[in-house]
Amino acid sequence: MENKQTQIDQIELEPMIKKLHFLEESNRALISIQDKLDRLSRFQSEVLLSHDVHHILETWLVRLRQLVKIEVCSVFLVEEKGIEFIHKISKPEKFSAVIQKEVEAQISLGNFGRVISNGIPLSVQTEVFGKESGRLLSVMIAPLSNLKRTIGAVVIVFEEDKDFIRQQTSKLLHILVDFFSLSLENAYLFDDLKSAYFYTIKAITNSIEARDPYTKGHSERVARFSKAIAEELHWDKNEIELIDWGGMLHDVGKIGIPDFILNKPGKLTDNEYNHIKAHPLIGAQIVKDISFLKSVTPYILDHHERFDGKGYPRGLVGENISIKGRLLAVADSFDAMTSNRPYRKALKPEDALKEIARNRGTQFDAEIAWAFERAWISGKVICIRF
Secondary structure, three states, rough: OHHHHHHHHHHHHHHHHHHHHHHHHHHHHHHHHHHHHHHHHHHHHHHHOOOHHHHHHHHHHHHHHHHHOOEEEEEEEOOOOOOEEEEEEOOHHHHHHHHHHHHHHHHHHHHHHHHHHHHEEEEEEEOOOOOOOOOOOOEEEEEOOOOOOOEEEEEEEOOOOOOOOOOOOHHHHHHHHHHHHHHHHHHHHHHHHHHHHHHHHHHHHHHHHOHHHHHHHHHHHHHHHHHHHHHHHOHHHHHHHHHHHHHHHOHHHHHHHHHHHOOOOOOOOOOOHHHHHHHHHHHHHHHOOOOOHHHHHHHHHOOOOOOOOOOOOOOHHHOOHHHHOOOOHHHHHHHHOOOEEEEEEOHHHHHHHHHHHOEOOOOOOOHHHHHHHHHHOOOOOOOOOO
């Protein structure tokens, strides 16, 4: 009789035990979700401050895989001025080919187009991914949009559990995609702002060069030569891109120099030369309050410093001169020597190259001068004037 009662009690307790286990599991899941949301909030601030699209892609995909258990995540961006979606990145990279086949399959089914048209994420069963191993997986397709248009799509493959608690994975993916889309939008808007600013600066530079017909195109050539040197020195991509700004802006301070000094055909007086020597300081002063041009200031301020300390405006010596200033000094001098001036004819490029070599270690940083010569030999330095 006691055994029978024990069995009855156990049967009655089983639902309660299952409920307790479910509540315990639910509590652990909710704690995990809260932790992920906290980490997501910190990550959001970090990524929203970035304006580098490649950096956003890399860091977001890495962090996504830390926060949510997924098989693979890929980003497709719309080609510039086009409608084709180009695969940009996948994590893990080994799944790049199969995820592209998955997208092709979803395009054929109309799912990809539906997501892009409606602007609403969609989760469906995979058509390609996991089929060889017989696994049932889901793929989420989510649009990435800015204020004007769709800029891309995120494709995420994951194992979708129908359990209520584990369905939070899907909700987290939606939140993460929203943050990612916002970060990319900020980066694109920042790029638009930079482009608009760049063309404004270019217009200003052209107006300065128009005052001195002998220097037409000087800033663009200096930027081109400087980038050739930087490539020889294996500078990273972001630093090389900044050279366009440095080249364009390095003589912006000449806006404060009177025309009769800039275009004087004869020798300058000491006072007139002091005016000329002030243009790097004037240029640095012009850009000092523009935050994203802070890293460009050394190109403006230091491009007339000499390695031996006989340059201007501050008379810095050796490595006390910024590497950006030392680099631009070589490119700027080469273009100056190969340009006609009111007081002398242009040197042949070969003769200007010899002058660069002759002044290694005195006027110029020897390592940068050697890099310039290598760029010349490899055909990266081309003197074209229009």
